[in-house]
Amino acid sequence: MPHRPISNKWALPDLGFGIGLRTVHFLHILAHWPKIDWFEVLSENYMATGGRPLWVLDQIAERYPVVLHGVSLSVGSTDPLNIPYLKELKALARRTRARWVSDHLCWTGVSGINTHDLLPMPYTDAALRHTTARVKAIQEILERPLILENPSTYLAFNKSTIRECDFLSELAERADCGILLDVNNVYVSAFNQGFDANEYIDCIPANRIVQVHLAGHTHKGTHILDTHSDHVIAEVWKLYRRLSERAGAISTLLEWDEDIPGFDVVRAEALKARRYRRTAHAA
């Protein structure tokens, strides 16, 4: 792999261009060991299971760099931290030699319930203090920096007083955690919430961005749903290029979770990012 300059404060590597590991691609990967820089793995799919998916993950982690990406950490919840979950997540990270562990700036439930959705936070000082404390505690248990993704949101609380990009940036600074900047989520939330996507991209501190997500979405006219079910649109590629111009080369992942096409189609979509990153550096 050619040397790439490292742009984040932990010197976590630029892994290149990766895709999400999906069960529909298992057979293809096991048969062909295709050329792809890295895989992102949905953490919960490989926790509390001893079956085939875990065996496949072991084979893949032996051959490719892997990062863990979760959806149930519920970092912003007012429920107590789920310690058994965190211990199992830590064990999975060790088992796969995960380069980093990420989840979302959100909460998924309270009173012991999990809605299995990435629910929006009210962006207030109290929520910032609360979430900062939880991120610090999580990082102590995991013994590594947590990487938090900006969410796609479909509503905003009346009580919010802080812009989301400022909330995420300040949280990362206070908790000393990393950021997974989902450029498609920026686009989706900018439309749904009425903020400027370019300003959001520019707002996030570059030295805390460890990874980028790209994905497709579904436009409903009055709102956009973050469905990860299609190619990346041109406006999102522009945001990615804008980010690359400012922040340099960052590990980039293409998400495709619904109506998933064949492996080669998804891989080709991920590799398009190479063109936009090159364009940015040539500028």
Added chain:
Amino acid sequence: MPRSPHRLLEPRAVASGGSLKQAQLWLQRAILSPAAPSTAAKHIAPSATLTPAERLAIYRDLYPARMVHALKVDYPLLHQYLGGPLFTQLALLYAQAHPSRSFTLNAFGIALPHFIAKIQGLRRPDFAVDLALFEQTCAEVFHETEAPPLTAEAIAAVPHEAWERVRLVTIPALRLLRLRYPVWKRAQSELDEGERQIRRQPSFVAIYRNNYDVVWLPLSARAFAVLTSLSRGSTLGKSLSAARGPVQTWFRDWVAAGLFAAVQIQKR
């Protein structure tokens, strides 16, 4: 129409100026409740294109769709048997009565067989319950810990004089089910005309994992009794003492299927 014995959840009024916890409690209740709350505007800002209630509705629509899909993934045969609309109706009632309390959706549907047993108005309810039990057990086996099976050679190496005292430890990914119907026949790709209405009869099956594939082995009542005794830790001597039937054939088939993981010899 099936009726659930479970009480519906309703969002209670929560002051909009309250704490983070109150805000989260309100939103969760607003999403999970069958009825949309009238208080959306107190908590949620409008967008340029949607009212607060419409913005909340996005989450309210996504939640049941997600939970019904999770149950369809774990219970495809039940979905096929009941038909889409009835399955969806049951799944929604179930999600309301048993919201997920795990970090993984793998655990969400675990109580569905028990839930179906309490539903009134289902056609052939015992069949539906047995089918759900069968599928839930298959899912359990799928996720169970892996253990390498004993080979025939390893078992043959046990000294003959010790056989009475041998305990055969079964693999973790083995479950034994006693059912009222041979529901696994629904998993056959083509059913004979006469089998489309599967008849009620005491049915016994071993569900296990072989090379990470979930498979099932129908058993006679006697074979089921012997295998159950072994899986509970009884010695070979005890398990076979009252057994009647082709025990050697059963044994050979079970070893070939990889049902045993270890041999323990009980001290005299």
